[in-house]
Amino acid sequence: MYDLQELEAFVSVVRTGSLTASTRDLGLPKSTLSRRIRQLEENVGQPLLLRQSRKIVPNDAGRVFYRYCNDILELVVQGREALDELKAEVTGKLELRCHESFVRGWFSGVVESFMADHDDLRVAIHTQRNLPEAVEDGVCIWLGETGETALRQEVLGVLKQGIFGSPAYFRQHGKPAAPGELAHHPWVDLLGRADTGVILHHSRQGNFPLSLPDRRFTVD
Structure with a gap:
């Protein structure tokens, strides 16, 4: 009988063509992935x-074996789904880690709604500005580029950002006509990402890297 984790490692490497890409796909260290393949x-x-x-x-043997591995893993998934349907209640503790920007918006409402449907579920939310190296028995919801990480990733959506100002402020100080003029205006960083640099996209001038002045007021 083959080990299912070894089959998952093999299928992932065949699909990605890279040990490095499969470490991100499976959330495993490269040494563990190599050992399972071996x-x-x-x-x-x-x-x-x-x-x-x-x-x-x-190779030739690998291509033949890959087809059977897919069938085996698909049956395992179907079996798990069938068993999950028999379990009516979601219980235990759910650990959620998320970028701090999400807590102020839709994320809190999603968590509250989910808890309302599952009375025996306990939820722990950890907000942070740096991506965790590992998440045990939980999920991390992140905003922006993740960089090199062993966490398995899936894109949930795209967040469009913009620059906004009040009409009263523009009447008093004038409305910027080009991205470069923004450097002379006070600002509030709502996403906490300005320290890594801000690149704006202008409809006529294209991408514009903006150097913002130091903040006098910061709130986490």
């Missing part, structure tokens, strides 16, 4: 993968 090949009794230039591809 153990699977030992159990099968022959090599399954070839390294070509910068990409990893299956």
Whole structure:
């Protein structure tokens, strides 16, 4: 009997063609991923993968075995879903980590609605400005680029950002006509990301990197 974790590792590497990409896909260290592939090949009794230039591809045996692996893993998923349907209640503790910008908006409402449907569920929310290195038995909701991380990722949506000012302020100070003029105006950073630089997109002038003045007032 093959180990399901080894099969998942093999299928991921075939799909991505890269150990590095599969570490992000599965949320595993590269050493663990390599060990599972090696153990699977030992159990099968022959090599399954070839390294070509910068990409990893299956050999003849690997291509045949890949089809059966997909069928096995699909049956496992179907079995889990069937069992989950039998479990009417969601219980236990759910740990949620999220970018601090989400807590002030829709995220709180989503959590409250979910808890209202599951009375026996306990939820712990941790807000932060830096992506966690690992999340045990929970989910991380993030805003912006994640960079190099072993966490498995899935895009939930796109958040469009803009620059806004009150009509009274513009009447008193004038309305900026070009991105470069924004550097001379006071501002409030609602997302806490200005320290890493702000790039604006202007309909006529294209992308514009903006150097903002130091903030006199900051709120987390």
